[in-house]
Amino acid sequence: MTIDDHKSHLVTLGKFLKQFQVTGSKKDEEIPGNDRFFEDFDQKIDNAIHYNGWFTRENIIFALQQWSEALTPQNLKWWLGDYNLNQSGGKTVGIVMAGNIPLVGFHDFISVLVSNHKVLVKQSSHDKQLLPVIAAYLMNLDSRYENRIEFTKGKLEDFDAVIATGSDNTARYFEYYFKGKPSIIRKNRNSVAIITGNETKEELAKLGEDIFRYYGLGCRNVSKLYIPKDYNFDNFFQAIYEWNPIINREKYANNYDYNKAVYLMSEFKLLDNGFLMLKEDKNFGSPIATLFYEIYSDETELEKNLEEHSEKIQCVVKLHPGKKEVKFGHTQKPQLWDYADNIDTIDFLSIL
Structure with a gap:
């Protein structure tokens, strides 16, 4: 053939x-x-x-x-x-x-x-x-x-x-x-998004697709945000509010309730809008209904840090992405040539 x-x-x-x-x-x-x-x-x-x-x-x-x-x-x-x-x-x-x-x-x-x-x-x-x-x-x-x-x-x-x-x-x-x-x-692997603080609500709304599509179960779903110091989450919460019906799904709601109870008993500081919790955490893989965030002060240093942990990251999402990054709203729309884990499957298969 x-x-x-x-x-x-x-x-x-x-x-x-x-x-x-x-x-x-x-x-x-x-x-x-x-x-x-x-x-x-x-x-x-x-x-x-x-x-x-x-x-x-x-x-x-x-x-x-x-x-x-x-x-x-x-x-x-x-x-x-x-x-x-x-x-x-x-x-x-x-x-x-x-x-x-x-x-x-x-x-x-x-x-x-x-x-x-x-x-x-x-x-x-x-x-x-x-x-x-x-x-x-x-x-x-x-x-x-x-x-x-x-x-x-x-x-x-x-x-x-x-x-x-x-x-x-x-x-x-x-x-x-x-x-x-x-x-x-x-x-x-998990995916992360870099926020500069200059994004509009309309632009942040696209990021909601990367977070909530498939309930966040995919390796291309954003599970962590990198934010600048003193970032105000109001625009972010308003931008993603259209996804609030997700809490009506029983399995998602059960995870939300369970993880919230665990966090509260552990006295972790949370930001919560009723269907998504934000927790400051250096890890990449957040539980369902939770999004980790970490503060950065220098974008060059951040990019260096992400490169050092590249084996744990599937996608890096930005409003204005570079060659190896993904723009807001497109993590679940990969092209045929966007290989998982950056391993060229066709090249592997062609030399067997």
């Missing part, structure tokens, strides 16, 4: 995913395979919500729309244009997927396919409804995928390389279990 074949199929898949909307899915009769897969996939969205209490239709549709926007001819050309994939392929690559946000392992999945390898998928029990339908859809587009996509419920066996994503604790298990095999093993 050529790269052009893969690109064509992924573009069609992108059009298929675009049909599913929060306001109501709209079937496009021009999309191949709709007669077989449209209703099934729409049902699987509802099933995913049932199996994972953190998943909502809005968040699942948001993820699907981001993928539909990513899988365009222009983006695929830009993503794959500089790689030499003519000689790659023929290996079996295992993927151990996380389940914190919808389709979190999908980028790894398509990366293995476009590199002409066979993909052996072990899904998380928290996110196992959507990807099998997508895989079946690709097989329907091209029967050659049938021998290149396999799902397993047990341990990964008979593979040549592996991509595994989990916590710091599971990463130690992965490193032991997969030793001797080429691997990409991802650990806990």
Whole structure:
């Protein structure tokens, strides 16, 4: 199968995913395979919500729309244009997927396919409804995928390389279990935002998307703010207030109540607006419904400090980002070439 074949199929898949909307899915009769897969996939969205209490239709549709926007001819050309994939392929690559946000392992999945390898998928029990339908859809587009996509419920066996994503604790298990095999093993990471104090409410409102989308469960969600001395949080709290309905979600509210009780019993100083707590803390990973913050006095020194801790950071978010940074409101809208942990997956796969 050529790269052009893969690109064509992924573009069609992108059009298929675009049909599913929060306001109501709209079937496009021009999309191949709709007669077989449209209703099934729409049902699987509802099933995913049932199996994972953190998943909502809005968040699942948001993820699907981001993928539909990513899988365009222009983006695929830009993503794959500089790689030499003519000689790659023929290996079996295992993927151990996380389940914190919808389709979190999908980028790894398509990366293995476009590199002409066979993909052996072990899904998380928290996110196992959507990807099998997508895989079946690709097989329907091209029967050659049938021998290149396999799902397993047990341990990964008979593979040549592996991509595994989990916590710091599971990463130690992965490193032991997969030793001797080429691997990409991802650990806990969090994202941070740098605030200068000159942002408008409208600009800070965009940051709310980076904090609250997927309830803050993704590694690309902002979990910590860096603020200048004497920063006034009033504008920030007013800007993110539109997200206040999030407290009506039971699982989020339970985390908010629990963490607030722990903080109050420990007599930590908090800022609280009724659905988000701000706590001064040097750590990067804040609990659900909590955002850590730290005061900085010199931006150059801050950037140096963040570079020293780069292995713990997924994204650095700024209003006016540099080349390696992300602008407000875009952490959950990565491009195909925005690799997790800054590890070039296609380069890894191309030299197996």
